[in-house]
Amino acid sequence: MMKKNSAVLLAGMMAVSLAACGESSEAPAENSAAATAAVAAATAAETSADETTAAADTTAAAAVTTADADAAAPTFDLSADPYAGDGVLTVGLNATFPPFEYVGDDGNPTGFDVAMMQEIGSRLGLTVEIEDMDFDGIVGAIGNKIDVAATGMTITDERKEAVNFSDPYYDATQSVLLPADSAAASKEDLAGLTVGVQAGTTGEMVAEGVEGIGEIVSVKSFNQAVLDLVNGKNDAVIIDAVPAKAFLSQYPDALKIVDGETMGFDVEQYGIAMPKDDAELGDAINSTLKAMKDDGTYDALVEQWINNYEAE
Ligand code: ARG
DSSP states (O other): HHHHHHHHHHHHHHHHHHHHHHHHHSSOOSSSSHHHHHHHHTTTTGOOSSHHHHHHHHHHHHHHHHHHHHHOOOOOOTTTTTTTTTTTEEEESSSEEEETEOTTTTEESSHHHHEEEEEEETTTEEEEEEEEEEEGGHHHHBTTSSEEESSBBBBBBHHHTOEEEESSOOEEEEEEEETTTOOOOOSSBBTTTEEEEEEEHHHHHHHHHHHTTTTTTSSHHHHHHHHHHHTSSSSSSEEHHHHHHHHHHSTTTTTEEOHHHTTTTTTEEEEEEEEETTTHHHHHHHHHHHHHHTTTHHHHIIIIIIIIOOOO
């Protein structure tokens, strides 16, 4: 409680001083649409074209949006929350899923989901701690080892028996990574092939549903599955479309993609997975996600992390 109030107060004071700054600069925040756009630019700072102007706009605009967010968004007091009450939101993920989560240059997990959760955490006054773990252990760890999971996790009925999901935040389909010279072009062509998947994923389920499929090799990390494909140990990998593209960019000459539509795979949706017994945390996360979509921050993160992803 104390901590939260003082954080809000501090944010308010910063907003006032930043607003003052903005007024004296040459780029006043004229209206909230401009402010929103500038904040989106600030979030995706690297994508901004004119750095000087953007910097001035950003200072003014950040203040306006902070003030707006305080006024419009309901504030959530999570101080008594069973999971977030300690001020720390522990987020589980498996960092072999670029650009949603992967191990960055500094050896730490990074990517879209990390950035999204850090933004949600900061808006809720929570410190986000990332726990990189095996994908097939994540659902079972929610509510004990970790508080929530943000890991490109598809919302499925089966998982919903164990956890709650936030509102969907990204659409996906499974697609198939193949050697560049493969003749496979349809689901039927996967018959008899050795297919690599990540254990516990919807890609594994899709593979199990392919009639006549050869061997399904379930491994702990997508990096491994793709490496096995590049090295000829398997014939294909079933993996979500956006990560498929990210891996393709690492091996552009060796691999190709047949997309999920061509393969006849269903559309999936990603959600943040949360403990079943915590509706309040769910509300807080959903409202924050919505506010981020409304003010352009969400799209800026998509632009920065997904549309502009470059393999390292
Ligand atoms: N969307 C798929 C699923 O939910 C794959 C997710 C894999 N995520 C990861 N971080 N490895 O099953």
